[in-house]
Amino acid sequence: MSGPVFSDPPPSIHISDRYRVVRQLGHGGMATVYLARDARYDRDVAIKVLNPEISQGVAADRFLREIAVAAKLTHPHIAPLLDSGAADGLLWFAMPVVEGRSLRDRLDLEDQLPVSEAVRITTEVAAALAYAHSRGVVHRDIKPENVLLSSGSAVVADFGLAKSIAGSGEHALTHTGMAVGTVLYMSPEQATGSEQIDGRSDIYSLGCMLYEMLTGEPPYVGKTMQAIIAKRFSDPVPNARRLRDSVSPALDAVIGRAMAKSPADRYQTAEAFSEALVRAVASSEQPAVIAPQRSFARRAAIGGVAVVVIAALVAIIVPRVRAGHAEGTTHQPRSIAVLPFTNLGDDKEQEYFSAGMTDELLGALSAIKELRIAARSSSYAVKNQASDIRKIGSALNVEAVIEGSVRKVGDHVRVSVELVSVADGFRIWGATYDKQLSDVFAMQEEIAQAIVAAVQLQLTDRRAIVRRSTEDVAAYEMYLRGRHAVDTRTAKSLDAAADWFRQAVDRDPLYARAWAGLADVYILQGLNFYAPPKDAYPKGEAAAAKALALDSTLAEAHTSLGTVRFLYDLDFTGAQTEYQRAIALDPVYPAAHYFYALLLVQRDAAGAEREAIRAQELDPLSPPIAQALGLVRVGAAHYAEAIAPLRSAIALDPNYYFPHAWISIALAHTGAGAEAIAEARRAIQLNPSNTLILGYLGEVYAIIGDRASALAITAKLDSLSATQPVCGVYVARIFDRLHDADHAFAWLAKAVDAREGQLSQLLYPDGFPYVSHDRRFEPLVHQLGLR
Numbered sequence: 001m002s003g004p005v006f007s008d009p010p011p012s013i014h015i016s017d018r019y020r021v022v023r024q025l026g027h028g029g030m031a032t033v034y035l036a037r038d039a040r041y042d043r044d045v046a047i048k049v050l051n052p053e054i055s056q057g058v059a060a061d062r063f064l065r066e067i068a069v070a071a072k073l074t075h076p077h078i079a080p081l082l083d084s085g086a087a088d089g090l091l092w093f094a095m096p097v098v099e100g101r102s103l104r105d106r107l108d109l110e111d112q113l114p115v116s117e118a119v120r121i122t123t124e125v126a127a128a129l130a131y132a133h134s135r136g137v138v139h140r141d142i143k144p145e146n147v148l149l150s151s152g153s154a155v156v157a158d159f160g161l162a163k164s165i166a167g168s169g170e171h172a173l174t175h176t177g178m179a180v181g182t183v184l185y186m187s188p189e190q191a192t193g194s195e196q197i198d199g200r201s202d203i204y205s206l207g208c209m210l211y212e213m214l215t216g217e218p219p220y221v222g223k224t225m226q227a228i229i230a231k232r233f234s235d236p237v238p239n240a241r242r243l244r245d246s247v248s249p250a251l252d253a254v255i256g257r258a259m260a261k262s263p264a265d266r267y268q269t270a271e272a273f274s275e276a277l278v279r280a281v282a283s284s285e286q287p288a289v290i291a292p293q294r295s296f297a298r299r300a301a302i303g304g305v306a307v308v309v310i311a312a313l314v315a316i317i318v319p320r321v322r323a324g325h326a327e328g329t330t331h332q333p334r335s336i337a338v339l340p341f342t343n344l345g346d347d348k349e350q351e352y353f354s355a356g357m358t359d360e361l362l363g364a365l366s367a368i369k370e371l372r373i374a375a376r377s378s379s380y381a382v383k384n385q386a387s388d389i390r391k392i393g394s395a396l397n398v399e400a401v402i403e404g405s406v407r408k409v410g411d412h413v414r415v416s417v418e419l420v421s422v423a424d425g426f427r428i429w430g431a432t433y434d435k436q437l438s439d440v441f442a443m444q445e446e447i448a449q450a451i452v453a454a455v456q457l458q459l460t461d462r463r464a465i466v467r468r469s470t471e472d473v474a475a476y477e478m479y480l481r482g483r484h485a486v487d488t489r490t491a492k493s494l495d496a497a498a499d500w501f502r503q504a505v506d507r508d509p510l511y512a513r514a515w516a517g518l519a520d521v522y523i524l525q526g527l528n529f530y531a532p533p534k535d536a537y538p539k540g541e542a543a544a545a546k547a548l549a550l551d552s553t554l555a556e557a558h559t560s561l562g563t564v565r566f567l568y569d570l571d572f573t574g575a576q577t578e579y580q581r582a583i584a585l586d587p588v589y590p591a592a593h594y595f596y597a598l599l600l601v602q603r604d605a606a607g608a609e610r611e612a613i614r615a616q617e618l619d620p621l622s623p624p625i626a627q628a629l630g631l632v633r634v635g636a637a638h639y640a641e642a643i644a645p646l647r648s649a650i651a652l653d654p655n656y657y658f659p660h661a662w663i664s665i666a667l668a669h670t671g672a673g674a675e676a677i678a679e680a681r682r683a684i685q686l687n688p689s690n691t692l693i694l695g696y697l698g699e700v701y702a703i704i705g706d707r708a709s710a711l712a713i714t715a716k717l718d719s720l721s722a723t724q725p726v727c728g729v730y731v732a733r734i735f736d737r738l739h740d741a742d743h744a745f746a747w748l749a750k751a752v753d754a755r756e757g758q759l760s761q762l763l764y765p766d767g768f769p770y771v772s773h774d775r776r777f778e779p780l781v782h783q784l785g786l787r
Contacts, residue, residue: 015047015087019094030054030161035097038082045082048158049092063091070137070159077128079148079157098155103144103209111216111416111432115246118213119281121147123274124154125206130270132159133199140197142205143185144212183225184218185209188261191229200263203273207258207266210277215243219259233261250280332455333399333421333428335372338362341404341415353408353480357415357444361402362588364448371455372398373588393422400428402451411437417447419454429454438473469513469551470504478504479514486520489624489658491530491689497521512550512557519543519560520591527567527757529692529725534755537568555586563595567757570784575599590619594628601635602763608632623649623656634662637766639669657686661696665703673704691720695730702737710734714743727751729758736771744771748780762786 013021019036025046026033031054036047050063064084071081084093103121106113113121125147132139139146139159148155183191187204190197211219219238220231237256240247247255254276260266267273341358365373393399404417418430429450435443470476482500485493498521504514519540526536541564547557562578565571576599582592597611612628619625630646633639646663649656660683667676680697687693698713714734717726728751735744748771751759761767763786771777781787 013049013090015049015092016085018083019045019047021047036094038094044097045094046097047092047094048161049090052090054091067093067161070161073132073135073137073159075128075131077124077153077155078132078159079155081159093161095157098148098150098157100148100150100155103147103149103154103213106149107144107212107216112244113213115214115251116281118210119251119277121149121154121213122206122210123277125156125209126203126270126274126277128154128156129199129202129206130274133202133270138197138199139202139205140190141182141185142202142209143182144209145182147209183228184221186229186232187263188232189263191232198263199270200266200268203258203266203270204260204263206270206273207255211238211240211255211259214247214255215240217243237261248280248283250283251277254280333419334370334455335398335400336365336419336451336455337398337401338365338373339401339403341406344405344407353406353413353477357404357406360444361404361448364444365451368452390422398422400455408437413437413440413443415443415447419451437477440473440476441471469554470508470511472508472511475504475507475511475514478507479511479517482514482517482521486517486524489524489528489656490687491525491528494521494525494528494530498525510550512547512554515543515547515550516554516556516560519547519557519564523560523563523567528690529727530690532725532754533568533757537564537755537757540564541568553585555582555589555592558582558585559589559592559595562592562599566595566599567760568755570760570786572599572603572760588618590615590622590625593618594625597628597632598635599760601632602761602765605632605636605638608636623653624658626652627659627662630659630662630666634666635761635764637669637764639666642666643670655686657683657690657693660686661693664696664700668700668703673700676700676704691717691724691726692730694720695727695734698734699730699737702734707738710738721750725754727756727758728754729756729761732771733768736768739770741771741774741776744768745774745776745780752780752784759784760786 013034015021015034015036018040019038022035022037022044024032025035031048031050034047034049036045037043038045064086067081067084071084074080079095079098082094082096084091086092125142129139129142137159139156141158141161142156146156146158148157185205185208187197187201190201208219220228220235222228222231237259239252240255241249241252254273257276258266258273267276338358338361341361343353362373365371393401400419400421402417402419404415407414412434413436414432414434416430416432419428420426421428431447431450433443433447470479478500482497482504485497485500498518501514501518501521505511505518508514519542522531522536522540522543525531526533526540530536540560544557544560544564547554548561551557558578559582562575562582565578566575569575576596579592579596579599582589583596586592593611593615597608597615600608600611609629609632612632615625615628627646627649630642630649633642633645643663643666646659646666649659650663660679664676664680664683667673667679677697677700680693680700683693684690684697694713694717698710698717701707701710701713714731717731720726728747728749732744732747732751735741735747762781762784768777778787
């Protein structure tokens with residue numbers, strides 16, 4: 001084992017009196033690796049300590065027994081086990097410090113290895129496996145992380161670990177959600193939990209590893225572990241030659257047999273696999289070099305993978321670009337789908353960056369009138385459901401698709417992009433960009449221009465395709481983080497989003513899009529009563545005006561300003577003008593269609609439905625956008641029809657509170673009182689600090705006739721209003737359902753004083769069925785300018 005030099009103090013962990021822990025070398029989902037000094041033999045050793053949640057679920061006696069069996073393996077390509085034990089409830093084993101790095105470290109620096117080197121590493125691992133299998137030991141977790149490269153030779157680590165955990169049953173893994181083995185390399189029989197695991201399972205994993213060394217990606221990928229496993233059973237064994245021409249047909253056939261779905265169809269021994277590899281390379285007349293690539297679309301969504309970090313690596317990554325060229329002149333698509341870029345980094349918090357890259361490219365290409373870009377909704381749907389590029393093209397009615405992946409580590413960014421013809425799987429263009437974060441804008445422009453060149457477009461507008469609202473990369477990152485935080489729409493996430501946007505405009509006061517983002521946050525805080533509406537909406541208006549002063553063509557800012565006109569000024573005509581302007585500037589901006597739909601509910605119900613559907617088409621994975629059609633139908637008093645779209649929104653993200661609240665109203669009106677109460681309570685449970693949601697529960701009680709419970713809610717909201725914002729309109733709706741006009745008008749007066757955005761719902765068809773007949777209602781409506 002090896003690792004970087006740290007200056008940190010030694011970790012406070014005690015293994016035994018024999019070993020003095022010096023520093024941590026690496027940390028993964030199952031174990032942490034430490035450098036330690038062996039006092040008995042005065043030498044450095046690497047000690048792997050199973051993480052507490054793993055140690056607690058593993059039977060110590062079985063662990064020590066399996067490690068003892070593995071310790072008897074002595075082979076030049078196997079990392080020997082020196083010692084093992086248990087200390088303070090933690091299980092550990094020791095091995096020599098191997099100078100070098102892991103194969104995973106190597107693949108992180110190089111997408112593809114030379115054919116001859118990939119085959120050599122595979123045969124060395126196969127030799128280690130053949131030796132172990134002959135002694136009845138199956139590794140069960142062959143992957144690049146467990147192959148160390150020492151002086152150029154492959155050394156396999158972690159023999160015995162996987163079996164000791166597997167033998168302890170599921171309890172060992174229930175707290176981590178991890179599977180024994182790693183899903184990207186796991187054999188079909190191992191994925192199904194079969195107890196009949198033999199050496200042929202290791203051969204399958206080794207075949208997957210060789211495939212990745214040659215092509216730059218694992219054979220089966222997906223956003224979740226379940227998706228990867230499903231592909232392993234349903235998809236054909238992938239063809240490495242489709243990703244790399246220099247893989248000979250003979251070598252490709254050997255890899256395919258190693259990855260056969262049935263163990264009986266694979267090589268029966270590691271020796272046979274190794275011999276077949278040697279013959280395939282010897283029979284090939286192609287030199288073992290990296291040739292231009294030609295491929296079907298890559299499945300670049302790698303997720304749900306249990307990875308054990310063996311060693312850390314300190315390296316300087318030199319920026320480089322590996323770009324393929326258009327491989328023919330017959331592929332000139334004019335309709336393209338941009339599939340969501342996938343975050344390949346280990347840090348899931350970096351999702352904001354891959355999402356941002358997708359949106360930047362989608363926005364850039366959508367602005368090219370010579371191209372037709374498919375709606376984001378369809379792109380997401382087929383990406384998760386189809387593996388055949390022709391099916392994707394047929395479903396989206398496009399001629400080509402763009403797929404991409406993003407790996408961001410510190411200030412280094414790697415983006416891989418492919419443009420693939422759906423007619424024949426022809427790789428029209430592809431490139432991998434390795435750049436520093438400071439070059440991200442130039443990289444985005446380069447990608448867009450390369451796609452234009454690949455499809456041989458002659459643009460009528462030769463200006464830069466990618467619009468830059470800032471030249472400050474740090475401000476840009478802050479903006480992306482802010483946009484990502486907005487989607488959750490909790491008090492905490494909106495506070496975080498506001499902080500990110502404020503940091504962005506502090507760094508670059510001319511950053512129009514960041515000002516628009518800040519406007520959105522203020523508006524959402526007012527709309528959700530996380531802040532007093534009369535304070536929040538004016539701040540939103542000021543931020544939107546600042547954005548438009550900097551860039552009058554910014555659709556986001558027109559949408560924000562339209563929403564202030566709609567909810568704060570109750571100026572429906574002015575709001576409609578701003579929304580229509582936003583849609584004209586950017587037809588694919590979903591928020592403009594979403595808020596325009598809400599504006600149209602009481603004026604044009606059919607138009608409201610069209611806008612809600614369009615918003616969801618453009619952004620189907622956004623829980624707030626997904627609820628739009630349900631909200632429109634509840635507002636129009638089409639309660640039964642609202643239930644299905646709201647259920648779909650809940651299914652998309654069961655932890656997003658607002659659809660639960662809206663469906664509770666629809667269910668109450670359709671006679672499902674018990675379920676309505678359950679949904680309203682679920683919304684409160686998911687967002688207990690939101691007083692707005694409590695009003696929905698009170699209205700449900702009033703609708704189903706539980707007067708006492710409804711009045712208890714109004715009393716609680718009255719008490720809360722002394723210290724925090726409470727929606728007076730929703731309390732008034734409760735009293736309306738209870739036929740108490742006096743209390744309803746008293747709360748409506750409070751709503752007017754607070755300038756609540758919910759006053760825009762006063763003329764909903766079923767908004768105030770009792771109070772609307774009171775003589776005081778029309779004067780109030782005219783006072784607000786709603787008629």
